[in-house]
Amino acid sequence: MKYWNFNKISRSRLEKISLIPKSITKIFEKFKKELDPNAEIEALEEFKISQYHTATSMKYILILIIAPILVNQISKSFLLSPLINYMWSRDQAILFLNDSQEERAFAELQRFEEKIHFEILIGKIPESSYQRINIEITKKAIEIAQKYAQESINAIKNVLSDILSIIIFSLIISFTRRQISILKSFINQLVYGLSDTAKAFLIILFTDIFVGFHSPHGWEVVIEVILRHFGLPESRNFIFVFISTFPVVLDTIFKYWIFKYLNKISPSAVATYHNMNE
Template sequence: MKYWNLKKINQSALDKTGIIPRSISKLFEKFKKELDPNAEVEALEEFKVARYQTVASVKYILFLFIMPVLMNQISKSFIFGPLVNYLWNRDEHIIFLNQSQEERAFAELQRFEEKLHFEILVGKISNPSSNLINYKMTEKALEIALDYANESSCAIKNILADFLSIAVFVSIIISSKRQFSILQSFINELIYGLSDTAKAFLIILFTDMFVGFHSPHGWEVIIELILRHLGLPESRDFIFVFISTFPVILDTIFKYWIFRYLNKISPSSVATYHNMNE
């Protein structure tokens, strides 16, 4: 019964506008409900359904995101971590996974060498000698090699743990279709129940953040972090191609959603969005 009521609420939020304006239809519906002798009982039942929907959705969201994160950390600490460390320590000559790591390591060592020569020129290092310089350079090179070896091993752990987290996330969604349907109904009610100004504000915030004129810099940082997290080469060509295509595709999908759904469900929100965006 509760599941049927949730579907009914979700469907009412997605109804298309007909010949009569939506605002007038809502006014007649309001009068009809107020004159209905069973209005109080129906209002109480709707409140119970809404409360059940909210509580179930919040619990499902927490479970949906906390479980993969827990599995990621537990598997990385107790399963993949020891296994990768054991296999990695068997071959101590492996330091870098890709050329990007080598370039960053060489640039870091070069900066240290330049800093060392600067300290010698300004007299910060007294009695400099070739042996002292070689010792400091060797010590720094070993430190950099250890750091990048740890970064490479962590990247392999991240790949394995992330695949496991994705598998857990997908399996939860597949095995809990009813909870996922309730969550969809809750999100629809939450989004379409907002005021026109709030909808327009969220649309502008989303578009400016992800597909705005200043978003390429943010996408560049995000992609670099993801590639470094997975131990993949930080190809500038790939990053630039992604930035030049993905935000455009995202913007097209978003505009299609506004034209296809939001414009029929809440045309006043679209008008408010255009007025605020001008």
Template structure:
């Protein structure tokens, strides 16, 4: 890589925000470049540096996220599936990891029994003897036990595979610090290069999804899915405490970012945001 490319990338990666808004700085730089006799050469160099920055950032993003995902899936298929299944199935009493799974299993069996009696009452199926009903219940109970046993084994695999993926992800960040700085610069330039209306739209969209008045329902679904993914008990108290605190903290951080950084870099975007949000 040529020296001018490296110099441009370093400038983009470690550019700091000053007292003067970035839009005013760009305006002065534009007049300065137009009066510069070497403006065409520098413009070509800037274009090549920006092209290199974009290509490097896209490749790094793909590598950064694709590698942990591939390792996660491959480790499950070739290592964790046979190993965990063998250990888990060796314990014949190993079905549930927590009380929440037991409650869901009992609820599934109860719904099946109620559905069976309902279909008999409406004549959808012929009346069954007590032994036949008991046999169907035993078969369904075995199916539910196998289903939740597999869910418990999968939760153990998910924990191990996700830990491996996190280690790989952090290792990539530590090893490839230069690519990370280029990616950070690329993201900053992309975000701050948007129009004021686009910035305001993204801010409103983000806040409404994660900290809006309807966000608790989404957070509840997400937390339940995460807890089931790792085989953790689905404590309603924990979920409600998380929902009542985390979005508030997130909203405070976001408002601080708007006041501390965006208001200094792009005051017009903040004004547009307030006007659109009213």
């Protein structure tokens, strides 16, 4: 029984070993394909299919970008703006949505007062005009109050309009499964069709921007902008915790993708990446 198994294994190995190298057989297959009278028709059909996929993918990307933006701006301008402005005007006592806005407003007014006192000390403003100084400070306080009230109103509009945009985006995704599959194949061909040097360059560029040693400053700015956009408190503890954890998680996911997928599909690109990164 063992002898029979040994003969079977040996025969299967001999069947895999060919007298003609595979490279030569591939050359003959290439010549055969090029001499095929239907090769031109097949190449034309492949080109038409590729052209259709490219056009469909570009149109779909534009729809995914433009449709939510249009819904966001139209709903904010014509639907949410009159409604929220009316509701906000009914309760004018509310100026700030969170403590961060209040702290920024007080700091801005304090800087204005310090500027006036500095101009008094250098003689730019006469000391006798204290009434005028109080009037200027009052005007500045009203201006700051109006500014942050408008910021609070805009934050509420942003939250509601962004929710509508997400709903529209989700509906487009759910009803366009075919376009999604075409877009995936288009992106795969576009990414994996790049040269090894281009792939390595994009990997290094992506990692340096999002998970590099200088990325925490960029993430801090992005988080502050997002929190102000939605009217959320700018908690320094939350920002620092996010900066200390999210880039690390993102870097781990990215390294796993390189090891799990890119290393199998294009090991030469991974080798080029390591050489360029060193």
